[in-house]
Amino acid sequence: MSVRIVLVYQSLLGIYGDRGNGTVLAERLTRRGIDAEVLVVEPGTELPEDAQVYLLGGGEDGAQTTAVRELTKDGALHRAAERGAVVFGVCAGYQILGNTFTVGDRQQEMPGLGLLDVDTRRGPERAVGEILTTWRGRSGEEQWITGFENHGGFTTPGPGCIPLADVVVGVGNGDGTEGAVQGSVFGTYPHGPVLARNPALADHLLEIALGTPLDPLPMPEVDRLRAERRKALGH
């Protein structure tokens, strides 16, 4: 049986190379001898009920509202989160996983999917640039998360979830923390795409999805890129 990774609404939530996270997860399984497939599902088509990973990426205001409406109508993402499948939202995808977010100049409040206990409001200024965080609960070389962020919303994590990481360089949630985790649902701001630059995070998601530890998968190119990006930010 092959592991199914779903790119949720690529045409709405995929403006920052977000499909790359699907590529990375599938390749990391294939290279370990585990069959994997990436399914691109567009609005109007039902999400598969039996996938192990659901990925949501970046998009504009209008796309966010449409995605929430369609995903709520579809229902499969909520059922997937309930059964413990991994849901991983990046940037706009992170924001819509929360309780509420705002759109437009007048900051109209919109309901999110309610899978993460976070709320997002327009921040004092747009966060654009390289971001470096330390991942809570990880130690050593792999605690660094490196990426590129580009978002206007700042996010406040509530008591139902914990932040994913602490910001070293950049903005993240806007309060010194970055991202959020609630069970098997993850949200984070860095795209880049984030899993290409952070293989330990990619494997963490896969281990939760499969319920089993994975063998190490050395990729020297990725180590070099990580070192280069950290150095560029003075760490």
Add this chain to the structure above:
Amino acid sequence: MVPMSVDTRGQLVRASGPGRARLALAQTAGRLAAFASRVSGRGSGASIRGMVMMRLDPGALGKLLGGRRVLAVSGTNGKTTTTHFLAAAIRAGLGPGAGRVVSNADGANLHHGIASALGEQPRADVAVLEVDERVVADVLRLGRPEVLVLLNFSRDQLDRHHEIKALARSWRDALAQMGADGPVVVANAEEPLVVWAARPAREVIWVDTQSTWSQDAALCPECGSLLTRTDPEQAGDSVIPGHWECTGCDLAEPPAQVRVSGDRIIDRQGRELPTDLQVPGKFNIGNAACALAAAEVFGVDSVTALSGMRTVTAPAGRFSVTTIAGTPARLMLSKNPAGWAESLPLATTDPLVLAIDAVAADGKDLSWLWDVEFEQLRGRTVVCTGPRAADLAVRLSYAGVAHEVIHDLSAAFRSVAGKVDGPVDVVSTYTPFQRLLDLGGVPRTTKPTALPDVGAEGGAR
């Protein structure tokens, strides 16, 4: 041979009285600054010349545009090549009067660059201008172009332009405001955002460019509903064109008057014309179709227009063949995922060189690397070069493409010396491309100067 009547609307650049004196002074100062820039090796100086001019005379651009027949070209990708096509087509149409055409041929397409090009040729009464997407509204207002070509709209440097729809809206508003005084718009019918922006124009000539990039428009710019799309289909010898339409309102792909059909162009009279261009790539046939339609509005017959376009070889250094560090190379510039999707299939050598950077002029965010199908290079070897070669190496590694990383550009070219019959193919982002032109002794294009961010409202989150 002039198969048309070319009228000169108004007069040559003639601001009068004190206004003229001020412009003259500004032009002299600008020329001095450009000279200083050239001798210090900081590029052609075109933008600096324009910048100094406009600082001394803020009305310079309007004055310089006044009294000329203006044709403008904008869009995310292909505007430099299309401008070269259009200028060549108009020159062919003017025949012995070809010297009347001025164009910002070096790709300096912001206010300063345009002012600079115009200032250098005060007597040229026909201006064919490449215009940055952000400057379209100003050029419409100040220059009242006869024709405006709108090519396409795609994600480009999202670290600076957060929402492409805000740009499209600025075009749309400017066209709506001008009403009957506005230009004839030549627009790519395959791009929902372009169609939405062009609709208020007094007259639009729709072009079916057979473009294949559709990753950038999923929602209707008019009503926010989902768009549906059918891809073009091969039916025997002919192709059934693709089509898009909105599921919530009447916005849909308009029927085209000018169409690309394979490597031929079908003009408004229904004549199917061979292109035989020297500039490669399917997308450049689409660009030529837009230039052909624009030239026809100006009064140049399609056959004459094409004969001019066939003389275009390396617009602003793109596709130029040169020698770098002793290695023959063919240089291609790509600035965003749509551009890479177009140019990568043209890079056919093994090995090939891909040069990447991510400073402001390239776009600081390299996530677009993951939207480009590098998997198509499997089986060949890529030399990754430029300051951000490591980012490309990770992408290629996940794509299963053999590669090596040589950050230094010259060293990268030395490493492939003798491995390819003929020139090695190179695709590069903006900043390394300029350096490659220097290394290859090709005249440099001009560095874009900074403009304030646009699209800050809402935007990509």
